[in-house]
Amino acid sequence: MNFTRIPHPAPTHDNVRKAAIADPGFGTVFTDHMVTIDYDAAKGGWHSAKIGPREAISLDPAASVLHYAQEIFEGMKAFPHADGGLSLFRPEENARRFNASARRMAMPEIPEELFLDAVKLAVETDADWMPAVEGGSLYIRPFMFASEAFLGVRPATQYKFVVILVSSGNYFKNGVNPVKIWVSQDYVRAAPGGTGAAKTGGNYAASLVPQAEAIAQGCDQVVFLDAIEKKWVEELGGMNLFFIRSDGSVITPELTGTILPGITRDSLIAMLREEGLDVREEPYSIQQWREEAENGTLLETLACGTAAVVTPVGTVASPAGEFTIGTGGIGQMANKMRERLVDLQHGRVEDKHGWVTRI
Known part of the structure; x- marks a missing residue:
């Protein structure tokens, strides 16, 4: 045309x-x-x-x-x-x-x-x-x-x-720094059979009230749990999540129709596997998140998306209290994955995947 x-x-x-x-x-x-x-x-x-x-x-x-x-x-x-x-x-x-x-x-x-x-x-x-x-x-x-x-x-x-x-410029005003996120208790982003896997404005409209709640609690973003049991971590208002563990495994919530299939998410799965990590797409509960953060099993949590690229999650807050991931700072894998991805996007390293289209 x-x-x-x-x-x-x-x-x-x-x-x-x-x-x-x-x-x-x-x-x-x-x-x-x-x-x-x-x-x-x-x-x-x-x-x-x-x-x-x-x-x-x-x-x-x-x-x-x-x-x-x-x-x-x-x-x-x-x-x-x-x-x-x-x-x-x-x-x-x-x-x-x-x-x-x-x-x-x-x-x-x-x-x-x-x-x-x-x-x-x-x-x-x-x-x-x-x-x-x-x-x-x-x-x-x-x-x-x-x-x-x-x-x-x-x-x-x-x-x-x-x-x-x-x-x-940068998506977050403070640049690349760990973000604090709020666990939504009363709202869900999507339900089975709904439009969660579609990139449609209604999904984001539904996130605005809990996002405002997160900001009121001193947080940068909101994280949503599943609509049925209210226990399984799904995604942030506009980013997917990865959980980096001390045994060399990485968990990211599986795509069941309620989570947007992020392109950055898919890229990170491939890149983390290239690092020798065992990346698994499976359910991850809010209880597991807290317990693994507190006992040291969880080293880092990464949030990723087109706008924010790769951003570390430092603190998770809810009415039950807060917990910190690792030292609460920018972890080694968050920094490495962000640099690898940005270098690839800007043509500073070889594109072995055929992901970059020159204009």
């Missing part, structure tokens, strides 16, 4: 852009352009691909997404290389997960090649928004929503796919 290019009438001035990306933080410094592609079942599917100025989207008040929440998204990054080029990390997996989310939300799948073309075009167009700060990247947000105007509970027949970019 060919993309129509719409000239930007007033691109951001160089001085303004440079000032904005000097210390961009995360999630608020948007680039100049966006990609859009429309879908209409009556017109045979995907059509009208274009790249143009980032602008407001006009929606009918009866647009299906506003009433029935048919919406999905992805989170990706473009990374700078020393030679001036850019790369994407496992973008094909983002395309596949996007379509898995689409199937769960009764939305049309987008051809993987078209998804990747849209992402690459957006990055190429706004490459000069890449921040030079440590840990800087272009955060890429592809998303799709139901745009058809109607009232009635059924899948829509019209959708819009969009790609926007954000100049980003």
Whole structure:
């Protein structure tokens, strides 16, 4: 599919852009352009691909997404290389997960090649928004929503796919430091048969109240337990977990349909096994977490995701009290895995897996 290019009438001035990306933080410094592609079942599917100025989207008040929440998204990054080029990390997996989310939300799948073309075009167009700060990247947000105007509970027949970019620094304000997390007692993120494995906005909306509770308790993030027994650790509000143990084993909660299948998670499983560790995908209870932290069996807990990369969990808090993991600092494996992953994404080490796509 060919993309129509719409000239930007007033691109951001160089001085303004440079000032904005000097210390961009995360999630608020948007680039100049966006990609859009429309879908209409009556017109045979995907059509009208274009790249143009980032602008407001006009929606009918009866647009299906506003009433029935048919919406999905992805989170990706473009990374700078020393030679001036850019790369994407496992973008094909983002395309596949996007379509898995689409199937769960009764939305049309987008051809993987078209998804990747849209992402690459957006990055190429706004490459000069890449921040030079440590840990800087272009955060890429592809998303799709139901745009058809109607009232009635059924899948829509019209959708819009969009790609926007954000100049980003570190996800956490304090940089790479151990985080303190709160164990949610009264709320769950997802239930069996629900949408937990889909990257859809409703899952994150459901996490906002417990996340606010975590912040009120002096914590950085919330961790959710399973919906049935309220004993099995699942994931944080936006990150997967790994438990590094003294016997050389690593446990990460298994994907049962209630946990988002993270791409960073999948990458870490492979990398930890390369370190000679026995990585197992199996249930891990909150009681086991506390007991192994207190008796020294648990050396580290790692949280991982596209935005935060690899972040150590230092303290876990709940109404039953707190416990500290290891020394409460940045553990050896957290530091090593983060460095390996970041070096790979930035092209500083050999890509033996074929994970890096140069732009």
